[in-house]
Each structure stands twice: as C-alpha cells, then as structure tokens.
Amino acid sequence: MDTNELMHTLGRQARSASRAMAKADTAAKNQALLLIAAAIRREAAALKAANAQDLDAARANGLDAALLDRLTLSDKAIETMALGLEQIAQLPDPIGEMSNLKYRPSGIQVGQMRVPLGVIGIIYEARPNVTVDAAGLCIKSGNATILRGGSEAIACNRALAALVKEGLQGAGLPADAVQVVETTDRAAVGALISMPEYVDVIVPRGGKGLIERLMRESKIPMIKHLDGICHVYVDDKADLDKALRICNNAKTHRYGTCNTMETLLVAEGIATHALPKLAEIYNAKQVELRGCEKTRAILPGIKAATEEDWRTEYLAPILSIKVVADVDAAIAHINTYGSAHTDSIVTEDYSRALQFMREVDSASVMVNASTRFADGFEYGLGAEIGISNDKLHARGPVGLEGLTSLKYVVFGHGEVRQ
Amino acid sequence: MDTNELMHTLGRQARSASRAMAKADTAAKNQALLLIAAAIRREAAALKAANAQDLDAARANGLDAALLDRLTLSDKAIETMALGLEQIAQLPDPIGEMSNLKYRPSGIQVGQMRVPLGVIGIIYEARPNVTVDAAGLCIKSGNATILRGGSEAIACNRALAALVKEGLQGAGLPADAVQVVETTDRAAVGALISMPEYVDVIVPRGGKGLIERLMRESKIPMIKHLDGICHVYVDDKADLDKALRICNNAKTHRYGTCNTMETLLVAEGIATHALPKLAEIYNAKQVELRGCEKTRAILPGIKAATEEDWRTEYLAPILSIKVVADVDAAIAHINTYGSAHTDSIVTEDYSRALQFMREVDSASVMVNASTRFADGFEYGLGAEIGISNDKLHARGPVGLEGLTSLKYVVFGHGEVRQ
Numbered sequence A, B: 001m002d003t004n005e006l007m008h009t010l011g012r013q014a015r016s017a018s019r020a021m022a023k024a025d026t027a028a029k030n031q032a033l034l035l036i037a038a039a040i041r042r043e044a045a046a047l048k049a050a051n052a053q054d055l056d057a058a059r060a061n062g063l064d065a066a067l068l069d070r071l072t073l074s075d076k077a078i079e080t081m082a083l084g085l086e087q088i089a090q091l092p093d094p095i096g097e098m099s100n101l102k103y104r105p106s107g108i109q110v111g112q113m114r115v116p117l118g119v120i121g122i123i124y125e126a127r128p129n130v131t132v133d134a135a136g137l138c139i140k141s142g143n144a145t146i147l148r149g150g151s152e153a154i155a156c157n158r159a160l161a162a163l164v165k166e167g168l169q170g171a172g173l174p175a176d177a178v179q180v181v182e183t184t185d186r187a188a189v190g191a192l193i194s195m196p197e198y199v200d201v202i203v204p205r206g207g208k209g210l211i212e213r214l215m216r217e218s219k220i221p222m223i224k225h226l227d228g229i230c231h232v233y234v235d236d237k238a239d240l241d242k243a244l245r246i247c248n249n250a251k252t253h254r255y256g257t258c259n260t261m262e263t264l265l266v267a268e269g270i271a272t273h274a275l276p277k278l279a280e281i282y283n284a285k286q287v288e289l290r291g292c293e294k295t296r297a298i299l300p301g302i303k304a305a306t307e308e309d310w311r312t313e314y315l316a317p318i319l320s321i322k323v324v325a326d327v328d329a330a331i332a333h334i335n336t337y338g339s340a341h342t343d344s345i346v347t348e349d350y351s352r353a354l355q356f357m358r359e360v361d362s363a364s365v366m367v368n369a370s371t372r373f374a375d376g377f378e379y380g381l382g383a384e385i386g387i388s389n390d391k392l393h394a395r396g397p398v399g400l401e402g403l404t405s406l407k408y409v410v411f412g413h414g415e416v417r418q
Helices: A003-023 A026-042 A044-060 A065-071 A075-090 A128-140 A151-170 A187-192 A208-217 A240-252 A268-284 A293-298 A307-311 A327-337 A350-359 B003-023 B026-042 B044-060 B065-071 B075-090 B128-140 B151-170 B187-192 B208-217 B240-252 B268-284 B293-298 B307-311 B327-337 B350-359
Strands: A098-103 A109-116 A119-123 A144-148 A178-180 A201-204 A230-234 A261-267 A288-291 A318-324 A342-346 A364-369 A386-388 A396-398 A404-415 B098-103 B109-116 B119-123 B144-148 B178-180 B201-204 B230-234 B261-267 B288-291 B318-324 B342-346 B364-369 B386-388 B396-398 B404-415
Touching (some): A003 A109, A003 A144, A003 B350, A026 A075, A119 A128, A128 A144, A144 A187, A151 A178, A240 A261, A240 A268, A240 A342, A240 A364, A293 A318, A350 A364, A396 B404, A404 B240, B003 B144, B003 B178, B026 B044, B026 B075, B026 B128, B026 B151, B044 B075, B044 B151, B065 B151, B075 B128, B144 B187, B230 B327, B240 B268, B261 B327, B288 B293, B307 B327, B327 B350, B342 B350, B350 B364
Parallel strands (some): A119 A144, A119 A201, A230 A342, A288 A318, A342 A364, A364 B404, B119 B144, B119 B201, B230 B342
Antiparallel strands (some): A098 A109, A386 A396, B386 B396
C-alpha cells in the first residue's frame, strides 16, 4: 500500500471510529484511559527498549543533544504519561453538556449541546509523551485521532499505539479511535492535511517552519500558533517591586517557551528609575539586552535593537527593550509587532489596566501577572493540547473544550413555524 | 488604480478602522446604527431612484423575474432595513463581556472577554438589504467590514454606503468601518479572499456554486454553509398529529429556504399508517414525491428515488421519502446523506428522542419541531448574518456572537509562575 492509500485507509477508519466515540459514554472513555495508564506502567521495560532503539538510530543519524534529550523516555517520563491519563479520566466529560436552554415565544426550547469535532489530526515532533497526552485528550473529548509523530520516535510510538489500542478495546471502544501513522514517509503529512472528508481539524505542534508550511498547504482548518512574541509593559504607575518580579519571571523562568517575554516596553516616566534595576537582574542571569535609542541612553552598554528585533521570538536569553510614551503607545506597539499570544501590563492605575485589557488584541491579556501563566494547567483547563493565537474557534490555551463544538438542540412539543 | 490595488487599499483602511471599532463604546455604536436608520428613511426617494437605475440595467441585461424581484427595493423593504438597524441597536453589546472569572491556586484570576474578530469580508448576491443588515451587525459587534454585493445592485449599494458612512461619522466612528466595494470587476472577490493580512473571516452568502468556488480558493477562514439537506424522521412512537403538522410545515412552509425538509424518513412500523395521510397533504399542495421501494409499495403512484435524491437539496416542491427500520437506521441515513444542517425526530419515546439528539451530527437537532425553526430570530439571537454548518467556530444560525471571539484575561496582583 502506498503512503497516500495508507493515509486514506486510516482516514476512513478514523471517521468510522469517530461515530462510535461520539456516542461512547463517560464510563467507557474513562475506563479506556485508566486501562492505557495501567498498560503503560506494566510495559515500562518494553517501552524503554523501544525507546533505546530510537535513540540508537538517532545517535547513528547524528541528532543533536537537545533532540536526543526530548526523545529520551525516562522512568519519570513513563510515570508522568500514566499519571496524565489518570488526570484526564478525572476531568468532567465535556460531551453532551447542554447549556442556555431557553423557551422561545413559539413554544420551542432552544439550547446548545457540546459535541466532539470528529477526527483530529495531530502532527508533532519526536516527543513520545505527546502521543499519549494527545490520545488521552481525544478519547475523553469523544474524538477519533490520527497521530503523526516525528519519525525519530517511531519504535516508541508503535509500542505506545499498541497499548492505547489495548486500552480502547478493553473498554469496548473501537481500536481505530487512536491510530498512529506507522510509516516514516514524509508524504504522510501531506496526505493527512489533504483529506477534509476524513479529518475535521489539524493540530500541528512544532517549530515555526513546520507550521508555516502546513498553513500554506493544509486544506483542513488548524488549531495552532505560529510564535509567541510576548510583551510586558511597565507603566509609570507600576508598583516597582511587582514590575521587577514579573519582568524577571516572564523572561528568565524558562527561555524556550512560547509564553516567555521577548520584548519589554517601559513607560518614559519610569524608565530612568526602572531600567537600571531591571538590567541588574538580567545581567546577573546573562540575558543579552537590545534596546531602542532611549533605552541605550539609560543603559549605554547594550546593543541597539533593530526593527527586526521587535518581530523576533528569540526563545533564548535575549530581550529587546523599548521606551514608550504611555499605555497608548504600548498598545499600539503590541498590536503592530506582537503575535497576538500573551501580553501583560504592570500598573496600579485602574483605567489603564482596563484599557490595556480591552484594547490589546491577543489571546491572553494580563494585568500584574507574568506572561508565563498562559498555560492550560495554570488556567484550570486540566490539560492542554496546545495554544492557539488564531481568532476563530479556540483562542489561547486549548484544553478538552477546544476539541469540541456546540450544536443547537431544540426541544419541541409539535410546534411549527408560523 | 487596478482592482487588486483597490482591494488592498480597502483592506488597509479596514484593518485600521477595526482598531477604532474594537474600542468604540456601546453608545457610539448604537448612535451610528440609529443615525443610519434615520438617513435611510430620509433618503428613501434617492434610494429608490438608485434602485431604479439598477433595475433598468438588469432588465436591459435580461435578468430573470426572480432576480429582479430580489433586487427591487420597495418602500416596505426600506422601512424594514431601518427597523432592522433599530433592533440591532437594542441588542446587548456582546463586546467586552467577561465570563467565567475564577481565582486559581496561584492567586491569579482567569476568565474570558468577548472581542471582535477584526475585519469581516462579506460576499453576497444582488440584495441591497444585505448591505444594511451586514453593516449593522458588524458595527454592533465592533468589527470593520468590506461588503461585496452583487454587481446588479451597485447603484443602490453605493447610495446605501454613503448613508452608512454618514451615520458612522455622525457618531464619531471611522467611516472606513464599513466599506462597499464600488467596482463591479469580478477580480475584487478573488482579491478579497486572498488577503489574510487584512481580512479575518469571510462570510459568503449565495448559491452553492459560489460557495464551492470560494471554498476552493479562499485563503481566509469562512463562516458558511453549502447546502441544507434537512430531514424529518417520523418514529413509530410518534404522535401522528404532530408528525403530520411538522412534516407539512417543514416541507411546505417555504420551498426555497435552507432549513426546508428535503428527505422524509419514516419508521417501518408506522409507514403503512402514516404515509397515505402524508401523501394526501403533499398531493394537495402539488409536492412531487419520490420514494424508496418500500415507500412505493405503500404509495404506488410515486416516482422512484435514486441514490442521487438522498443527496439533493431540491429547494423546490419535491420530497424524497425513505422507509427505515428504526431510529438507528434514521440516524445512520442522516449522518451519511445529510449536510449537517438541521434534522428533526418526531417521537414520544424518551430514550429515542435523547439518542437522536446526541447522535445526529448536525448544526441543529430537534425533537418534535419543524426544521423551519433553524433561524437566528427563532432561536432568539436577535439577528442573523447566516447559518454555518461547519464544526469549528460558529455552528448553526450565526448572530452577533458568531462575529466575535473570546480572549483570556488574567487579573493578577504581582503573581509570578513557580
């Protein structure tokens, strides 16, 4: 079977399984999740053996240390996968939930019911834990899924797929509800994003290059974010202690995450006072600073920021800094150069806080909090399949609800339209 | 300026106006709507003169009677447009609404705020009232819009555009918040659906051919529905009076609407009893019936339905009828042949009603009600920009909320991530 044919077979099977998953009851879905968790713990040794195969191949292919690190399945990672499934089992089932049921003058009662999207295609890099997390979220939300992980993790993904199928079948659910693409042929991705008859939404997780290519080529809507150019704006009415704490955390808590601050905006009225203290924090942690002209007048030692810097997600210990006139200028900068991901204002001024909240056009807008909070677990979603900075459908951290949709339900008593 | 250049200019202006619209307060948006309504009433004679120009040109071009009818702007239509705007002014402002604000263990308070989508491109046929309805909905929902109406209505649309701009400016809002494409060059549509940098969503309203072409070519997400192959399933536990009333209304209330029943499914156990009574109703109204073999055994005079009939939206006094074994078979037929628009079951059986509600994968699912209720006004949305049978974002009738999105808001007190 060639790759295109294989993918169409997976698609047909997924569509069929999605019908069964949509009507599966909560108990069966939870049982499947718990059975998979148990199987993962039971087969820990076999999983590590499969992972060792992947690692050997990766080393032979000269993969770099960071990639090898992400690919490695430690005992702790195995336990975390199992625990993650058990946590998903404990979340409320979003499917079938009805809301806003109201009687209309015609006599009908109208409301909405939460339903699965259908078939989710997930494209991700060589991280075996994503296979299990994504499978768990799709099972709980009543969707079928086709998982296309990085080819470097193929042996491990195959082993995990077998355990997922075992759990599904043990709970009386269709084994095809979760299918791992078992070919490393790159054409599989192209096929997956070109069958809207079988796949309702694509969730790509990976670098900007992958996402950009998928955006150009996909014939299926995607839940995705391209990059996180996040800002903190320190207003001249900021509490300086809060500002220092938040600016420190937003940049240095982790450098490689999408909700890390990449550009710091400082109000002119507080810049002379705040910037030296901020620079001290960043210098101590060896964060490279790049500033606008006004910033460099206060911090003369630092590099000049170029126009390009304002549009760059460094994912590294580098920070661009701009002195702005006021909250209006900060909002204008963010809406022009940002990536509509996560932006925060530090201020004690009531009106400016509300203005920033309303006018910044990003998936997460914060007052007096670190951008690092933009996360499904921190927001209380219980799980996260990714973060979206699109405006349609899900926006911001995407949990179970983002994998669902609302249909209208009408309870009538024989009513007809006049 | 060539058409492509013109459209990019409109796009840039719309994007800029959308920033002002997003922060416009409720009073200004309502004032604009009321000023436009007043201007439409004041300029009724001028609008009719412009419409007369369009009608002359349309007659000269040999347009058919149905199109001429839709194009005609009567006194009543003018008053309806003005009233529509006044109704939209009375609806609650969805923008800025915050919901689900909850404290998290970290100390932050997380919730969601409803915000505009940004710039809406609307592509529609030669119906001048759509220009005003769409402008009104976009203004109220804080969006900017680019309206591309059918070229046959160009004189009237230009006249309406001037009144809309007058109202926007009178309320201190940017005139570019509503822009009517003032060229009849067909390339304008191609340009409009190819500038994702300026347009956030396309709402196409028109025939299946137009929508299919836009689906293939658009680089921007769309809120749309392709067709309405709606079903009523008469269960063997149906109340026959309700069944007759609903089946009559769903088919014959209006033949050309997307929520009209196109296929009737009847349970085997009630077919012999119900079908002759149903046929009597349809025969009296000269509805052509096409049946499956079992239907024709009961109604021997009627035409045989082909496989193609189950997939056809007639938009005409034609109805296909199929006898099915039970509710499972009905659901399977609907999920296979339907268009995920609107489907209804007639039954007094509690479990089957709930099963149908849950398992039919359509934008509107009903029990004991006519499919004709699938409508923004009937659902209490107060207005309707269209009906969507996609699963992402808006599903079913789309009102003001469908033109908005939810962003996360975080109220902090200096919290940082641990």
